[in-house]
Amino acid sequence: MARVWEAATRRDTVLRAHPQLRELENGLAVAIKRFALSQCDDSAVRTALEAKSAYLKRHGIPLDYAEPEWACATCQDEGYIRGAPCVCREQAELDRIVAGSNLPAKLRQQTFDKFELKWYSTTKKSARGVTERSHARDALKSCQAFVARVLENRAERGLFVSGDVGLGKTFLLSAICNSLTEARIPTLYVVFSDLLAAIRDSFKPESTQSESRIMNATKEARVLILDDLGAEQVTEFVTNRLFDVINFRYNHNLPLVASSNLGTQQIADLYGPRIASRVLEMCEPLTLVGDDIRLQKQRQ
Numbered sequence: 001m002a003r004v005w006e007a008a009t010r011r012d013t014v015l016r017a018h019p020q021l022r023e024l025e026n027g028l029a030v031a032i033k034r035f036a037l038s039q040c041d042d043s044a045v046r047t048a049l050e051a052k053s054a055y056l057k058r059h060g061i062p063l064d065y066a067e068p069e070w071a072c073a074t075c076q077d078e079g080y081i082r083g084a085p086c087v088c089r090e091q092a093e094l095d096r097i098v099a100g101s102n103l104p105a106k107l108r109q110q111t112f113d114k115f116e117l118k119w120y121s122t123t124k125k126s127a128r129g130v131t132e133r134s135h136a137r138d139a140l141k142s143c144q145a146f147v148a149r150v151l152e153n154r155a156e157r158g159l160f161v162s163g164d165v166g167l168g169k170t171f172l173l174s175a176i177c178n179s180l181t182e183a184r185i186p187t188l189y190v191v192f193s194d195l196l197a198a199i200r201d202s203f204k205p206e207s208t209q210s211e212s213r214i215m216n217a218t219k220e221a222r223v224l225i226l227d228d229l230g231a232e233q234v235t236e237f238v239t240n241r242l243f244d245v246i247n248f249r250y251n252h253n254l255p256l257v258a259s260s261n262l263g264t265q266q267i268a269d270l271y272g273p274r275i276a277s278r279v280l281e282m283c284e285p286l287t288l289v290g291d292d293i294r295l296q297k298q299r300q
Ligand SMILES: [Zn+2]
Pocket: 072, 073, 074, 075, 076, 077, 078, 079, 080, 086, 087, 088, 089
């Protein structure tokens, strides 16, 4: 409604400044009326239209000066067309989900189809006797299978991706996040140390956030992606928050996707068996091995 009102006001302003345009508009209205009553052919209408558009052009007035400026012309900002949601409404919902994912903009381009197996060796093997490429391929497949399970609503079991720096862990986590948000599944991506920093910031008197709000959003996210566990200074404060998040999700069958430079044994050493056993129960372990991809790219 506001846009219609704005348009009427804009039209008024233009017509007050251009009395001659008002005359041309009146002439056009008369011609249209006479044509509608079959009192004349359409040549009078066309002449009147041409005169009006020539005037607008001469004075630099946009042709649609009297039209409302819709954010969405398709539904004229109603959000629905004949009861069905308009594309703009769906886009707004998608934008909200993508923004709500907290995934940094530079990670929004990282999708499964851009994950390149060529950076993983086909000859070098892990301690388990599996080639680095096979590890990467299995990890990719498991991540894609996880997304498929979420879309089918049967994804209690998440993923724990471990591997050294620069092997594509964040890439895979971002690809999961992008696939899920694209499918309108609300997903929260957070680097664990950023979560802790946000909680600590909430203690400041000037903060508008509260710890409980941050913790609840993390605990209750439809899908939670916790990147880079174990990079922070581990204290009782940290293990308590982590256990709180993990245990809540465990009890509510909510999936957790986590990554770490550490293996599961080191996670147990760092956070204690209580957290490690929950993570192992909730998550399929995946391992990436190989040479730092960023360094490989620099060498090229
Ligand atoms: Zn629309």
